[in-house]
Amino acid sequence: MPAERIxxxxxxxxxxxxxxxxxxGERGAVVLVGARDEVRGKAAADSLAGRGITAVPxxxxxxxxxxxxxxxxxxxxxxGRLDVLVNNAGIAGGFGGAPSAATAGDLREVYETNVFGxxxxxxxxxxxxxxxEAGRIVNMSSHVGSLTLNTDPGSPLANVNMxxxxxxxxxxxxxxxxxxxxxxxTPVKVNLANPGPVATDINQHRGRLTPAEGAVxxxxxxxxxxxxxxxxxxxxxxxxxx
Numbered sequence: 001m002p003a004e005r006i007x008x009x010x011x012x013x014x015x016x017x018x019x020x021x022x023x024x025g026e027r028g029a030v031v032l033v034g035a036r037d038e039v040r041g042k043a044a045a046d047s048l049a050g051r052g053i054t055a056v057p058x059x060x061x062x063x064x065x066x067x068x069x070x071x072x073x074x075x076x077x078x079x080g081r082l083d084v085l086v087n088n089a090g091i092a093g094g095f096g097g098a099p100s101a102a103t104a105g106d107l108r109e110v111y112e113t114n115v116f117g118x119x120x121x122x123x124x125x126x127x128x129x130x131x132x133e134a135g136r137i138v139n140m141s142s143h144v145g146s147l148t149l150n151t152d153p154g155s156p157l158a159n160v161n162m163x164x165x166x167x168x169x170x171x172x173x174x175x176x177x178x179x180x181x182x183x184x185x186t187p188v189k190v191n192l193a194n195p196g197p198v199a200t201d202i203n204q205h206r207g208r209l210t211p212a213e214g215a216v217x218x219x220x221x222x223x224x225x226x227x228x229x230x231x232x233x234x235x236x237x238x239x240x241x242x
Contacts, residue, residue, distance in 0.1 A: 191221045
């Protein structure tokens with residue numbers, strides 16, 4: 001593993017993303033605090049720096065290919081490589097009705113960030129991750145994207161039917177597996193982190209776990225040694241059913 005990891009976390013100015021950045025920084029990583037809003041990103045990086053962490057704000061809007069390309073170019077100029085990418089940025093979207101009432105636009109709003117944004121950022125950063133001795137990609141999944149849990153009538157998700165958000169996480173699970181297949185045999189590992197029911201803006205802070213608790217599994221996957229898995233979906237208490 002590289003002595004000093006360079007880690008980019010998208011959506012790192014608050015919530016789980018901020019906690020992932022903090023915990024990686026406390027373990028010696030240089031954390032690039034990815035945020036759409038420059039002011040919020042700088043405030044988050046300054047807060048981390050106040051704790052003795054090497055943190056640098058980096059503007060990146062995952063839905064804007066030019067912004068993503070600029071961020072990748074900046075990392076290349078500044079560091080020449082990337083060791084950890086945590087695709088944390090995500091939205092729930094504004095649609096909460098039945099699937100039959102949804103429009104393509106309702107799904108597109110969520111997919112632009114949760115799916116297409118992950119592809120855009122991953123592809124832009126992959127050349128830099130390939131230069132790492134042990135590149136790690138962590139995509140933030142959710143139990144609501146599990147087909148197994150959604151089709152189990154005894155599951156807590158039996159009556160949950162958030163078309164855009166749930167299907168976006170199912171799609172994220174699939175694309176993570178496909179990236180892992182492509183990168184098999186390379187030093188780059190790609191995994192899904194399931195943080196559990198964390199209290200964040202995305203669920204109106206109704207989760208039972210804190211962002212710090214939810215960040216633990218993502219940090220563990222970001223720091224995997226060479227014997228660790230690739231293409232897995234893990235929570236802190238074990239494997240998550242697909």
